[in-house]
Amino acid sequence: MRHTRRPSRQNDPSGLRRKVLDAAFNLFQARGYNGTSMQELMKATALSGGAMHHHFPSKQSLVLAVFKERVAPAVRETWIEPVRAAASLGAGVQAVFDTIIAGLEERETVSGCPLNNLALELSLADLESRQAAAGIFREWQEALSERVRDTRGGKELTKSARGDIAAFIVSSYSGAMTLAKAEQSAKPLRSAAQTLKRWLQSRELDK
């Protein structure tokens, strides 16, 4: 049986939903999923328990929506689209690192990659969160893998070998961001960008 519940008095339901997702994305990023209570989210958004429950009946439903509607778009905007639009894989990867490093240097704190943060915190605790994280990691790696195929060194590689290159780019970036968060410094990302650049060149995977 399906219930289609429509609250009779709600001015801007999709606006409220967006507001909750934005607040949850920011609070999860700053304090983690388990470090953020639904009470804090209600306070941050000035929503009643009933209104919150209407949009997100559980904290799990909220974090799944955050993965789908905030984390995945952030990975697309930060990584996938710039790499697709770049002249080459090498140029794309460098442009992404440059943008992220410039952003970190502008801000005071390094909050880390939202996908990595939530993936590490929730992969064991919640199957659906883990699957959501794994799906975004997959999409990210597939986009990189496609660009590997366009390079001199990449066009003769098997699909599996191209996937290894893509996974290595994602891994070295993710790990460098963890170091950057622990050191509260962009230095590990600058170092990783240089090393990745030279590695891609040496395997003719840069263009």
Next chain:
Amino acid sequence: MRHTRRPSRQNDPSGLRRKVLDAAFNLFQARGYNGTSMQELMKATALSGGAMHHHFPSKQSLVLAVFKERVAPAVRETWIEPVRAAASLGAGVQAVFDTIIAGLEERETVSGCPLNNLALELSLADLESRQAAAGIFREWQEALSERVRDTRGGKELTKSARGDIAAFIVSSYSGAMTLAKAEQSAKPLRSAAQTLKRWLQSRELDK
């Protein structure tokens, strides 16, 4: 002023302390720091609130002891000592990956690297935890950097360039472990081990 407090009736205080540290290390690894309550820890160790408080007056003091007495030794045992004992950097890195991959394949779940897990969860929330994590990452990188110097390609590198190599090994491992946790599979680590091996060889950093 220093107080040396000795509880008059405690059968095995250092044994109890170890028991709490072991339980905390395991629960933090399975559920995260914020996902584990002091009540759960008391239950897991059958300790009273008073006994727990005697050893660890706060949850922060407990996690700092976990960093120092469990996470740092784990990184030394898993990474630093095998890399120091190996015939070469390349052999050491491969041996570490082989051991970790074999361990993951034996167990049912991929819990991830305890240092990365706690570092990502706590680096923004607690300055002392962040410093503890950063210190362990530093020790790990320094040990790798020393072995970089022993290689054909590494002996002419500057200290800073050797540090970049060490940071890249730590980053690519850490990120691959995050992918492994999200996928609940050892595959990203096998892939990273292969790619790292070939990269170290290409720069004559393997031996």
